[in-house]
């Protein structure tokens with residue numbers, strides 16, 4: 042428990058992050074079932090294996106910080122307060138979902154909770170995170186922006202541009218790379234020639250750290266330190282959180298290109314089971330508590346499915362509503 046106390050986390054925080062991981066996986070499992078029932082259009086994507094990293098960074102963010110999320114970050118949405126029914130409604134393309142049924146099923150975020158919706162073109166949101174950080178600097182607000190990206194996305198120009206700009210201005214932004222070792226079927230050795238992506242930070246003029254993304258407390262420590270450093274004017278950090286995508290890119294992909302042994306290695310390091318063992322050993326977490334959380338999540342999700350299914354699909358004649366900015370008045374949404 043000492044390690045957690047040093048991080049400013051009490052037992053309630055720890056159990057909260059554990060619950061976040063369980064809920065995140067359960068929401069996605071429910072999504073998988075809905076997909077099999079033909080209720081989810083397109084394909085279906087999860088953050089299986091990335092739960093600890095998402096819960097940890099989402100929890101380490103301050104209330105006024107903002108984040109540009111990607112498709113492996115269900116736990117970040119939950120940590121910011123997105124209700125599970127909205128996520129399920131989003132998966133199903135319903136009218137009451139954050140994207141109101143007008144974008145891909147993992148392209149969503151609740152702006153009011155400080156999250157920015159991703160667009161498909163990865164990692165186009167990193168310059169957006171850097172832009173938020175520039176705005177915070179100009180307005181002299183003690184806020185930090187977080188930009189997530191994947192190992193594959195790191196090979197694109199916009200990743201470099203966002204980090205280079207942030208480095209030159211020492212902006213309050215934290216770049217979090219979910220390095221899950223494959224970009225679709227491309228392994229990391231074909232994505233970059235350095236040992237670790239975090240090594241690139243040196244060239245941009247800021248710190249880079251590699252962390253085991255299956256270790257919740259380790260990710261929390263790095264995220265909290267980087268966020269607080271950025272808030273205090275210490276500039277950006279690149280955190281490379283190493284995990285393995287525990288299934289295919291999406292439900293349509295059998296991941297046959299990933300060696301079986303690699304899956305086995307990472308299944309043994311499942312972030313949820315790993316932190317469960319930690320809680321039992323260090324925080325006297327009981328079977329009763331486990332059962333209570335599980336049954337509470339089960340109930341929450343049956344209600345969530347009902348509420349999501351009750352939300353209509355968007356009416357065809359309204360499909361373009363909200364998709365394009367009005368041409369006469371261009372109002373830029375902004376964080377108050």
Ligand SMILES: Cc1ncc(C[n+]2csc(CCOP(=O)(O)OP(=O)(O)O)c2C)c(N)n1
Nearest residue numbers: 113161162163191192193194221223224225
């Ligand atoms: C610019 C661009 N090229 C291709 C794609 C298609 N695409 C979507 S996700 C993906 C893999 C991205 O890999 P990575 O950044 O490592 O994230 P991961 O999906 O592995 O978490 C690709 C190629 C895209 N969305 N954007």
